[in-house]
Amino acid sequence: MTIKRYNAFSEELKRTFGCRVHRISVDAGFTCPNRDGTVGTAGCIFCGGSGSGSFGISRGAPVAVQIEEGKEVMIRKYKAKKFIAYFQSYSNTYAPAERLRPLYDEALAVADVVGLIVGTRPDCLPPATLDLLAEYARQSWFWLELGLQSPLDRTLRLLNRGHGFAPFAAAVKGCRERGIRVCAHVILGLPGESREEMLATPAILNGLGVDGVKIHLLHVMQGTALAQMHGREEIRLMERDDYVGLVCDFLERLDPRISIQRLTGDGGRDLVAPLWSLAKFEVLNAIDAELARRGSFQGSALGKDEL
Numbered sequence: 001m002t003i004k005r006y007n008a009f010s011e012e013l014k015r016t017f018g019c020r021v022h023r024i025s026v027d028a029g030f031t032c033p034n035r036d037g038t039v040g041t042a043g044c045i046f047c048g049g050s051g052s053g054s055f056g057i058s059r060g061a062p063v064a065v066q067i068e069e070g071k072e073v074m075i076r077k078y079k080a081k082k083f084i085a086y087f088q089s090y091s092n093t094y095a096p097a098e099r100l101r102p103l104y105d106e107a108l109a110v111a112d113v114v115g116l117i118v119g120t121r122p123d124c125l126p127p128a129t130l131d132l133l134a135e136y137a138r139q140s141w142f143w144l145e146l147g148l149q150s151p152l153d154r155t156l157r158l159l160n161r162g163h164g165f166a167p168f169a170a171a172v173k174g175c176r177e178r179g180i181r182v183c184a185h186v187i188l189g190l191p192g193e194s195r196e197e198m199l200a201t202p203a204i205l206n207g208l209g210v211d212g213v214k215i216h217l218l219h220v221m222q223g224t225a226l227a228q229m230h231g232r233e234e235i236r237l238m239e240r241d242d243y244v245g246l247v248c249d250f251l252e253r254l255d256p257r258i259s260i261q262r263l264t265g266d267g268g269r270d271l272v273a274p275l276w277s278l279a280k281f282e283v284l285n286a287i288d289a290e291l292a293r294r295g296s297f298q299g300s301a302l303g304k305d306e307l
Contacts, residue, residue, distance in 0.1 A: 005288070005297035006251050009212065009261040016141065017114060022080040024070030026063055027089040028103050033123060035090075039162035044149075045225035046159065046187070046218070048270060063106045067113060084141075085110070086117045093120040097132040104136060115141030117183075122146055122171035123163045134178035143212065146171060148184045151204045152197060155190050160225070172208045183212030183261050188246055189238040190218055191229075198246065202253035206302075214262035215250065217243055220272040227272050240276045244286045248294065256299035263287055 004011070013021045034040040061069070067085055074080040085107035093100060104116055116136060125133075136142045146168065150156060153164045168184075175182045184205055188198055205213060218237060220230045229235050238246070247263055254260075264287075266280040277283065291297060297306055 005291040006260045006263075007256055007258060007298055009259045012259060017082050019081040020079060021082040021084060021114065022074040022078055023084045023086040023117065024067050024074065025086050025088045026066050026107065028063055028087055028092060029060075030090040030092050030094050032091045032121070033094060034121075034160070034162040039123070040160060042160055042225065044159050044161055045229070046221065048221050048223050063103055064110050067107060067110045071110075071112070082112050082114045083110075084115045084117055085113050086119070088117075088119050091120045091124045092118045093129050093133070094124045097128050100129065100132060108140060115143075117143045117145060119145040119147075121163070122148075122168040125171045125174065127174070130174045130178055130180070133175075133180050137178070137180045143181050143183050144175060145183045145185060145214070146175075149187045150190055150193065151201055152193065155193055158191060169208060172210060176209055181211040183214060183259070184208075184210045185214045185216060187216045187218050188250070189243065191235045195246065199249055199253060202250055202255075205258065206255045210258060212259035212261045213254065215247060215260075215264070216262065217264050217274075217277055219265065219267040219274075219277065221267060222270040222272055230273060237274045240274075240283065240286070244283065244290050247287050248290045248296065251291070251298045252296050252301040254298055255302065256297070256304050258298075260298070 032043065035043045063085070067083065071080075071083055074083065087103075087107075104118075107113055107116060118133070133142070133144060147161075148165075148168050149159060149161065151165045151168075156164055172182050172184075186201055186205075190198075220227050220235075220237070226235070230237075243264070251260070264277060264280060264283045266278050271278065298304075300306070
């Protein structure tokens with residue numbers, strides 16, 4: 001087995017639960033302030049009409065039913081023994097605390113569900129919601145996934161995020177004060193960003209004190225504003241080798257205490273481009289090989305000790 005040169009999230013799962021654990025995506029029927037008119041109606045330019053990363057979910061079914069269906073698949077395909085309920089589609093804190101609590105409790109009540117991951121936006125975390133999440137952080141295995149994408153306000157405007165960097169920083173601060181672990185989502189290869197700007201992001205994440213990071217490749221998905229831009233040849237997508245090198249540079253600048261929860265993705269059935277990303281495991285193997293070739297590891301550019 002290859003020893004990872006970064007702080008792999010999968011290793012935390014093994015240490016914590018001692019068995020194979022898989023996430024099961026849940027659609028709890030939320031929407032997004034960037035779609036319902038609160039801050040916008042069009043959504044982010046990279047997000048499809050059903051929410052980012054939401055394919056394969058039984059929409060409209062109760063949370064417990066969705067999890068039971070997902071368990072059957074994970075047991076059959078991966079021989080999984082424990083499960084994490086992953087509230088993924090749209091903004092999963094975009095409701096009053098009295099609506100959120102029964103949904104989260106329903107998920108945790110399913111047999112062999114050992115924890116929760118809740119994905120949301122930084123502008124959907126009022127103090128009452130943070131206090132509720134802090135309860136789950138104290139009582140269960142819990143992560144909050146928080147979309148950053150880029151720390152550059154000009155890029156966030158281009159993405160039509162509907163918020164700037166300041167709300168993200170404030171949300172992370174509120175989480176740290178309450179003991180809530182935060183995993184930040186970052187997209188590499190966004191239009192108009194230089195390599196130097198992208199490689200300034202790890203220092204920002206280090207300074208904020210996030211606990212985890214998901215690094216995403218810029219994907220073009222069907223039915224998105226980004227797909228229209230791609231069709232008009234207004235954006236340039238990264239080639240595989242460029243992406244691999246950039247991820248390695250990013251990891252070398254990232255504090256090794258930060259959990260690496262994603263390094264790439266394949267975009268799923270709605271992918272338009274880049275098609276090379278469909279070979280996800282080849283990309284991950286290339287990242288491992290490049291770090292080994294360099295003799296580097298997560299945090300090595302910071303003078304940190306080897307993992």
